Amino acid sequence: MSNIAFIGLGNMGGPMAINLVKKGHHVIGFDLSHSASEALIAAGGQTSDSAITAAKDADVVISMLPSGKHVAELYSEEFISQLKPDTLIIDSSTIDAVTARSVAQMAASKGCKMIDAPVSGGTAGAQAGTLTFIVGGPTKDYEKARPILKCMGQNIFHAGDSGAGQVAKICNNMLLAIHMIGTSEAINLGVRHGLEPKILSEIMQKSSGRNWSLEVYNPYPGVMENAPSSRAYSGGFAVDLMTKDLGLAAEAGLETRTSTPLGNAALNLYRIWSEAGNGTSDFSSIIQFLNKHQ
Amino acid sequence: MSNIAFIGLGNMGGPMAINLVKKGHHVIGFDLSHSASEALIAAGGQTSDSAITAAKDADVVISMLPSGKHVAELYSEEFISQLKPDTLIIDSSTIDAVTARSVAQMAASKGCKMIDAPVSGGTAGAQAGTLTFIVGGPTKDYEKARPILKCMGQNIFHAGDSGAGQVAKICNNMLLAIHMIGTSEAINLGVRHGLEPKILSEIMQKSSGRNWSLEVYNPYPGVMENAPSSRAYSGGFAVDLMTKDLGLAAEAGLETRTSTPLGNAALNLYRIWSEAGNGTSDFSSIIQFLNKHQ
Amino acid sequence: MSNIAFIGLGNMGGPMAINLVKKGHHVIGFDLSHSASEALIAAGGQTSDSAITAAKDADVVISMLPSGKHVAELYSEEFISQLKPDTLIIDSSTIDAVTARSVAQMAASKGCKMIDAPVSGGTAGAQAGTLTFIVGGPTKDYEKARPILKCMGQNIFHAGDSGAGQVAKICNNMLLAIHMIGTSEAINLGVRHGLEPKILSEIMQKSSGRNWSLEVYNPYPGVMENAPSSRAYSGGFAVDLMTKDLGLAAEAGLETRTSTPLGNAALNLYRIWSEAGNGTSDFSSIIQFLNKHQ
Amino acid sequence: MSNIAFIGLGNMGGPMAINLVKKGHHVIGFDLSHSASEALIAAGGQTSDSAITAAKDADVVISMLPSGKHVAELYSEEFISQLKPDTLIIDSSTIDAVTARSVAQMAASKGCKMIDAPVSGGTAGAQAGTLTFIVGGPTKDYEKARPILKCMGQNIFHAGDSGAGQVAKICNNMLLAIHMIGTSEAINLGVRHGLEPKILSEIMQKSSGRNWSLEVYNPYPGVMENAPSSRAYSGGFAVDLMTKDLGLAAEAGLETRTSTPLGNAALNLYRIWSEAGNGTSDFSSIIQFLNKHQ
Structure with a gap:
């Protein structure tokens, strides 16, 4: 069992940290929000009043932050320098590959290992421990991270070198x-x-139009009982998060002139x-944008 | 076993007619091309020197023509008037729904039944008898056509009323x-x-980016041995045919202001x-349009 | 001075007919709406209770109708057959070129001349007599129509043969x-x-970004006092009309695979x-669609 | 008359520097390319073997470089620190506004003034001294730069604060x-x-479709004798440069979520x-991309 520091205990990070506790790891979390910290304590974890206090004796540091800016700010040279040698850093935030690579490079220069491991599966997956992790980094570090990630997720993919996890995730979400x-x-x-x-959807799903949206997430209200479209596009993956990922794509x-x-x-x-005011609706609500009569 | 007239014995219609012969039907074909007609004769069918001669005593008339214009020209009021009462017309051409509906309506007014039954599956599917048929028309006529269509295809879908087969097919192909x-x-x-x-494709196929193109038709050369991308985009479904279907979509x-x-x-x-000169390449060659370095 | 029948006395046709009266022509109008007819009478014109009654003794028949369907219905073979030989028909509706050409061809076969002469300039131009007419048809007919059109408009262009007026108009409006x-x-x-x-607009208007929207119709509120953007996008050229023209384009x-x-x-x-509910706003309101904070 | 250092003597910078010489300024240029330097000497200027040697005694430093990366590398803190106090820096490169602002801010912190002054008008304008300059920076610095810019250009616009010149230019070029x-x-x-x-172009140019492309740069071969379209799209403004500017836009x-x-x-x-191999053709060749039969 490892000593794990978990930075960022929000809607995603909170349940992920709790799943690590449940699997027997010793977790010290940090978040600026008090209530986020309390949930971890209630689940048997510990918290700290600064990121560095949480991280300095950890074997593994995991972060789940809103943007590349936050990630770059957390992993300053000063922060990295205070970690134990050989600490494994797993950044599960969804950020741009350039930042992911440059932070990883700097960490390596200070004797730490850092992989990017963005997730998909949303808050439901975070709670159920069924997230998908897409990892970028050296194979050795990926292998070391794998059992830790398995405590929080189901499918763990190794996409390639540093930054590749971020790239694969945004490629996937752009395609989605x-x-x-x-x-x-x-x-x-x-x-x-x-x-x-419903009939049209079934025909296309059995034909060459087949895709994940038809299979498990039909955007048309009433076609799939459990899809966000059948509960007024609440829950699910928010329009604003999809917009953020499309911006990263x-x-x-632009970087690669693709x-x-x-x-x-x-x-x-x-x-x-x-x-137009729909940032918190599920992303399948785009069908309403195209046809307001839905 | 039925007496079947088959109008249009091209790359698609030819093998379809032959499959009907193989299943024991009595098939009289018609095509302007001599060589097309000869292949049917060689397989045990008959041919005729005009469409109406082929069709006038048939129980079932099947057509496989290049465009709505050809379909409207074939099924003139005069032509329909010479058919036996209750003849079942199956048009398997891919055409616009407006023409499909108007010809079907006219046929009904003369005592014939007509369904639209466009296919997918390409020439390989036509030869192997594994086509998908998407049918528009009354349920009774769909049920009557089903055993005939089963001689030529695997999946037979009933999309709805007259024209719905055409609509469903072009919806599917647009999505494709x-x-x-x-x-x-x-x-x-x-x-x-x-x-x-290959790795990126596998990750996306196991994630929410999943779709038919990734599953069976990867556009990147070398990822899938049997896909057109691995044989220089030859064979498969031509760019020109996809362009035609996207035009119909x-x-x-425009008709419905969608x-x-x-x-x-x-x-x-x-x-x-x-x-730019790529009309006969497989439609997955579009990846080269986006990135000529492929 | 000519005997002119004017079919369609709406927001555009009404003022156009009145301008013909003012220039001394003898105008008999027809419209299904009573109030539309009354405005013409008040201005010194006459009205009739059917299109054919208005048209049968006219030298010139002008029509201003909402769509190609209306134009084709008005100019039936029966209608054309009752006109005087050599009647000049000027259709100022904005419709598809195919309908324009086919009606003109039929009219010619019955001894009438027909040109397409769609307008731009909106209701303000119709009232002020400053419309732009874009004419398709033989040069001889264009020359004959010109003095009539000059009573209602300022710029009269000859775009080419039958249908060319419609094509040029929708090319222009698509570009707009x-x-x-x-x-x-x-x-x-x-x-x-x-x-x-305002500063950015001026710089672009003096540079290679220059265009009519910047010059006379700035979409940003407050930049141009007299533009619809400075009166909450009221008046002007409606979103629904632009949408119609873009549909024709x-x-x-599709017809020409362009x-x-x-x-x-x-x-x-x-x-x-x-x-989304903005069909009657001026078309420059699209800037709000792109940025709701305008 | 001023002592001016000119960094970057390429197709644009070379003729600009020569125009300054012709107007009586004392110009010391620097470029890595020998032949570029020689042209300036032939015109009566001087050259130097490093940027800093050219710049350290100058009243005004002008730069014309290919990208933001080059600009940031040139204007290092070390470079700026060696300039005379109050030196006016004019960067005429087309770069992103973020880099423009950050370099200007750093320069200000070291006691220098820096404005962004990207140009339009191409190599012909650079040679003829008829460029357009779009300036971002404080009004005082703009006023100081104006007489210098007037030696190289015709229209000098003040778009706003630091970075605004770059923003206005890429807005203009995106619209173009x-x-x-x-x-x-x-x-x-x-x-x-x-x-x-030609007829269609004239109609649209006199109507609401009017724009700079129709007015002076018609993309259709033969319509305008002097446009690049009439000389096989040679000369003019290259596809690659337009692509670069659209990337900056x-x-x-992305920065402002527009x-x-x-x-x-x-x-x-x-x-x-x-x-597809057309990077050096004039940007109006895009008409051929859309319709290869041109």
Whole structure:
């Protein structure tokens, strides 16, 4: 069992830290919010009043923060210098690959190992311990992190070197946004021509239109009882989070001069939908943006 | 066993007619091309020197033609009037729903039944008898057609009333085009950031990016041995056919004032790629349009 | 002075007919709406209780109708057959070129001349007699129509043969929509980076960004006192009319397999904005769609 | 007359420096390329073997460099510290506003004044001394720079505070790309419907489609004798430069979360066109991308 410092105990980080406690790890958490810290204590963990106090004696430091800026600020040279040699740092925030790589490089220069390990699966996955982790970093560090990640998730992928976890995640989420919008367009088009959304969805799911949105997350209300579309687009993965990920994808495209016409179109559609006041709705609500009569 | 007239014995219609012969039906085919007719004769069918001669004593008339214009020209009032009462017409061409509905209505007014039953599965599916049929028309006529269609295909879907088969097919193909382009963008983006296309594809296929293009038709050369991308985009489903279907989808969108931003974007990308001289390549070659270094 | 029948006395047709009366022509109007007819009478014109009664003794028949369907219905073979030989028909409706050409061809076969002469300039231009007419048809007919059109408009262009007036108008309006959205994007981007919208607009108008939207129709509130943007986007050219024209452009693109990626994108943006409840606002309100904080 | 250091004597910077010499200024240039330096000497200027040697006694330092990275590298703290107090730095490179602002801020902290003054007008404008300068920085510094800029250009705009010159320029160029593509789409659409490109262009230029591309830079071959389209798209403003500017615009959009659907679409279209081997053609060649039959 390891001594684990967990920085960032929000909607995602909180339940993840608690799952580590449940599996027998010794977890010291840190978060600026008091109530977040209390939930961890209630579950049998400990908390600290600063990130460095939590981290300085840890074998493993895990962070779950809102943006690249926060990650870069946490992992200052000063912070890294105070860690034990060989500490394994796992950053599970979703951030840009450039920041991920540059922090990892700096950590390595100070004798620490750092991998990027962004997740998918949302708050439900964080609570159930069924998250997907997509890891970027040296194979040796990935192997070392794997049993820890297994306490919090189900599927653990190794995408490649440092930063590759971030890249793979935003590639995936860009593709998800595209087929969610595409699925919405196709169902809207069929419905306006008199087809039943459920029948059309089944036909496409058994044909070459098949995709995850049709399979488990149908955007049309009433087609799938358990999808956010059948509970007024509450819960699920928020429009604002999808917009953030599409922004990271656009940034990654600019860095490498990659053409992503549909990815960029998806970003603009989600951004406009967010600014119209729908940022906290589930991202499948984009079908309503395209057809307000849904 | 039925007397079946088969109009249009091209790359798709030819093998379909032969499969009917193999299942014991009595098939009289018609095609303007001599060589097309000869293949049917060689397989044990008959041919005729005009469409109406082939059709006038048939129980079932099947057509497989290039466009709505051809379908409307074939099924003139004069033609329909010469058929036996209660003849079942199955049009398997991919055409616009408006033409499909108007021809079906006219046929009904003359005592015939007509369903639209466009296919997917390509020439390979036509030969192997594993096509997918998506049917629009009254349930009774769909039930009557089903055993005939089963001789030529595997999955037979009933999408709804007259025209619904056409609508469902173009909805499906529009969605297919969108996730093929999206998949291409995502893989390109990952590869330019140093990821292995195969590893990235596997991660996305096991995550929420999952879709048919990743599953069976990966556009990146070398990732899937049997995909067109691994044989220089030969065979498969041609760029020109996808462009045609996206045009039908755009038309269907205009008729019903449906917003299809990604569907329209896909149409323009495929059209430009076609005009640049790639019309006969497989449609997954769009990844090369987005990144010529593939 | 001519005997002129004027079919369609709405917001556009009404004032146009009155301008013909003012210039001394003998005008008999027809409209299903009573109040529309009364305005023409008050101005010194006459009205009739059917289109054919108004038209049968006319030298010139002018129509201003909402869509191609209405135009095709009005100009039936029966209607045309009752006109005097050599009657000049001027259709000023904005419709698709295919309908325009087919009606003109039929009229010619019955001994009448028909030109398409769609307008721009809106209701203000119709009242002031400053419309722009874009004419398609033989030069001889264009020359004959010119003095009549001059009574209602300022600029009269001859775009080419039958249908060319419609094509040129929708090309123009598609381009207008594109630079209006582009102008909105550019100003939004500058403003969010702290620039003054007025200063930025002036710089672009004096540079290569120059266009009609910047010159006379700035979409940003307060930059131009007389633009619709400075009166809450009331008056002007409605979002729904722009959406209609962009639909005609998309149709014209499908017919000729022309790639119009930005034109199609503009159609979808305007359609979504219209469906969100903004159909009657001026089309420059699209800047609010892109940035609700305007 | 001032002592001016000019860093970067390429296709743009070279002729600009020479124009300063012609107006009587004392110019010391620096460029890594020998031949570039020689042209300045031939025109009566001087050169130096390092940037700092050229700049350390100058009243004014002007730079014309390919990217933000080069600008940030040139204006290091060490470099700025060696300049005379109150030196006016004019950076005419086209770079991102973030870099422009951060370098200006650092320069100010060391007692120098720095403005961003990107240009438009291309190499022809640089040679003729007719460039447009768009300046960002304090009014006092703008006023001081104005007479210097007037030696190299015609229109000098003050867009706002530090960075505003860069923002205004990329807003303008994004809008230019959009109306160039829109103009190309409109002309292609008309031509495919049988219209004369010249007549259609004139009609739109006199109507609400009016824009700079139609006015002085018609993309259709043969319409304008002096436009790049009439000399096989040679000369002019290269596709690669437009792609670069659209990338800067996309970056500026990401920073401020501004929706730029057409701007992003333009970026992807230009990038694909560039990767297909057309990077050095004039940017109006995009009409060929949309319609290879041009």
